[in-house]
Amino acid sequence: MTLILGVSAYYHDSAVALIKDGVVVAAASEERFTRKKHDSAFPCEALEGCLQSIGANVSDIDYVGFYEKPLLKFERLLETYLAFAPRGYVSFSRAMPPWLQLKLHIPREIRKHLGGKTKRRIVFCEHHESHAASAFYPSPFDEAAILTVDGVGEWTTTSWGIGNREKLELKQDIRFPHSLGLLYSAFTYFCGFRVNSGEYKLMGLAPYGEPIFADTIRKELIRLNEDGSYELNMDYFTFAHTLRMTGDKLERLLGVSRRNPESLVRQVDMDIAASIQVVTEEVILKLASHVHRQTGSDSLCLAGGVALNCVSNGRLLREGPFKNVWIQPAAGDAGGALGVAWLIWHQLLGNSRSANSQDSQHGSLLGPPIDESSELDELVRSGAVLHTFDDSAELDQRVASLLADGKVVGWVQGRMEFGPRSLGNRSILGDPRNTEMQSTMNLKIKYRESFRPFAPSVLDECATDCFEMKDGASSPYMLFTFDVLPSRRKEPVTPVEGIERVRQVRSDLPAITHLDYSARVQTVSESRQPRFHSLLKAFHEQTACPALINTSFNVRGEPIVRTAADAYRCFMATQMDVLVVGNHLMLREEQPESAVASSQTYLSNLAPD
Template sequence: MTLILGISAYYHDSAVALIQDGHPIAAASEERFSRKKHDASFPTLALKACLDHANVRIADIDYVGFYEKPLLKFDRLLETYLAYAPRGYRSFARAMPDWLQTKLHLPREIRKELGGDYRRRIVFCEHHQSHAASAFFPSPFPKAAILTIDGVGEWATTCWGIGSDHRFDLKQEIRFPHSLGLLYSAFTYFCGFRVNSGEYKLMGLAPYGKPRFASLFHEELVTLFDDGSYRLNMDFFDFCHKLRMTGRRLERLLGVPRRLPDTPVREVDMDIAASIQSVTEDIVLRMAGYVHQQTGLDSLCMAGGVALNCVSNGRLLREGPFKHIWVQPAAGDAGGALGIAWSIWHQMLGNHRVPCTQDSQQGSFLGPAIDQQNEIEALLHQGATAKHYTTEKELCSHVANLIANGHVVGWAQGRMEFGPRSLGNRSILGDPRNPEMQTTMNLKIKYRESFRPFAPSVLRERAHDHFQVEPNSDQPYMLFTSFVNPEKRIEQDQSFVGVERVRHPRSDLPAITHLDYSARVQTVDPERHPRYHALITEFYHQTGCPVLINTSFNVRGEPIVQSAADAYRCFMATEMDVLVVGDHVFLKENQPEAMRKTSEHYLSALEPD
């Protein structure tokens, strides 16, 4: 038995992953335990939780891997600072202490964090190799093309390669500062959202606008070549040498100033979002076409932050040359922890791989499970009240009825998801038929912008009844958008303008249908999601609708909930009506007022994302 620990830390979304004889047994991000969104510190709490879940000790670990090479990254930082000197001194001065104290001494730091119990080898892997491993090794393909796209690792920002059996080989790369991820983040910043967390908002805003700047972006900002490679015009971007992404020159090009955070979204912001989304899709399609031409393969694996752009993925699946696409559910830096662990097992140790046609990542339910007995008992001891259900059928029947009657339900079950999506174990659920539900859940429960769309969870066997997907299409990770079937659509009222358009129904499932009739579909099956499938099935039997709204169980500025206590606090601090933890149902009207005040105090201390 070989136990491998993968670590992603110190830059963004620290995480750990445990792989035993090639099979993932636990993986989790530090933010879920520290309750600090995008926590970049060493994942001490996540490591303890994963070890406890797997019932192993640090002394049992055979190999430790880190998801990138810090010295190579430091080389890039120094060369960049020198190239722009004396500009960029403030950025240089801010970054260097952390590098000199910690990041240049990672073997020492990792051993210290592991408590001195680990005395074996620490393996370092290049950033995009970790991404590639995380994409190919859990995929169902014996051989596939690989495409990784993000902001930047050490030097690489985009890579493509080929995976076969238990090995992969990266063939070509695009290097910093030319980065599709940083280009998208630059416009995230320009439109007033926070970099590394606001990209989802930009993607969600895009359908409200018209891509009227797309041709300008192609002419002035990014040159796209026939082979899918690209170059940015760095005269318009400041991320190499300043503590900001863009400056005055881009404002002059677009004819508007950058939107400041927490100010109203302008129509021009919608058009900018639509334009950069269009350009991003163009680049991804061109790259994929080149990779297909070079490899001749029908299957593609993807990872890196840009692979979380489900709109781009959906278009690639519909219009691109690949018949099959598999995207790592934790496609960002956190997934690098899985990638380095798999890379050690297959690439370094040479262990063969048997592709799993079902799902070798187990629905990405790799986090620790809720300890129902102890965690519920602790809540009840504090004064919470709940009803316990002895059968799953009774529980699902009651909860489905509550949702059908307009209640919003917090749903916390079993093992936590690994990755940025709630996939049915740490979710907030609602009725997608309710035309007011999108606005209600955004403003009164999630405390976020009203324009942001919600995803549908649909019974896999019924997905094609509502969405333009193949019968029994398997899309469990919310990584592709599909369109609502034409017969389900409602013609839009043109009298609404701006974000107010969200209030007009666009289909018979208005709460999950975006302005362009798209939806970020999650198919739910009884193998990966037994209880969640049972709940949606019961809702279908009661209402004739096999779909639920599924959004992450958190509020703006907070990581997705991990424990029953996290779930209860979020439930009490919002206008959520019902909380279901395991077999217990908590009704808001039955909870003590003192618990609400404590939870609201926690909520007020959160930083906006």
């Protein structure tokens, strides 16, 4: 047996992955354990949880891989500072202490956190190599083109290459400061959202605006070449030498001041979001076309933070040159832990690879499972009132009935998802037919902006009854948008403007239909997700609707829940109606008032994301 540990840490969303004899057996982010969103510390608790879930110890680890090369990243910081000196002194002075004290000594830190129990040498790969490996090796393709796009690794911001069986080679890259990810983050910052966590808000805001600034962005901010390469006009960006992404010059160009965080969203913010979204999609399509010409492949694998832009992915699938597109569900830095572990198995150790026709990500249900008996016993001792069902089918019928009555249900089952999406094991569920459900779940459950869209989970066998998808197509990881069928659409009756358009009914599935009639779809198959599939089937039988709203089980500022205790606290801190953990059901009105008070205290201590 060979057990390989992959680690991503010290920048954003630390994580671990374990690969045993070429098969991924566990992966998790540290934030789920520490309850600190985007925790960048060494993922000690995630490692312990993953090892425990497979019955292994630190001493069983044969190889350790780190997802990037710290010395190369340090080189970039130094060269960038020298290029911009003395302007970048403040940011440089803040960045240096952590590097000098910790990040230049990653091997020492890893061995320390492994308790000195492994003497194996530590393998380092480049950041975009780990992204590429995380995309290709678990993909369903024996051979494929690879495209990675993010903010920045060491120097690289965008790269492409080719994967063939166990071989992977990157061919070309684009380097810092020219970065599509940082361009999108700069506009995230300009619109008042937090960089590295608010990009999905900008994407969600885009449909409410018109791309009136797109030409300005194309002419003044980014030069896009025929081969997909691009350059940013750094006169308008300050991320290379300050602690801010943009400055006064961009405000003058756009004719508007940057939005203050937490202030009301303006129409101009919506228009800016729409504009940068359109340009991002154009760059991705141009990159993909170049990669297709160079490789001649029918299949494309994607990773990097920009690969989480599901709107861009949907357009790539519809308009791009590739017949097949597969995206790593943990496309951000956390997925780098998977990538480096697979690189060790295939590239360093020379093991062969044969692609799984579905994929080798196992539905991305890779985190530690709940321990129903001990975790529920603890909740009962704390005063929780629950109903236990010996027959899971009976429970599904009850939950489906509650959902059909307009109840919001927290749903916790089995192994935790790896990646930013809840895929039916740590989810909050609702009825997509309910015209008030989007606003209700945003404002009373998630405590977040009312414009934020929700995604549908739909029975795999019924997906084409709701969405414009090819027969046999699937979207198990909620990474693509598809249009709602024209037969299910409705023209809005009352004309309104701005954010109020969220209340317009646009289809017979109003709670999941975006303003442009699209939806971020997750297809649920019986083979991969039997438990979640069973619930969806019960809801379908009762209502003739094969879909449910599926959003991550957390509130704003909190990581997705891991344990039954996390779920119960979130359940009681919100206006959720029902909580299901395993085969146990809890109704809000039956829970003790003391649980509400303690949960509200927890909620008040969360920082906004």
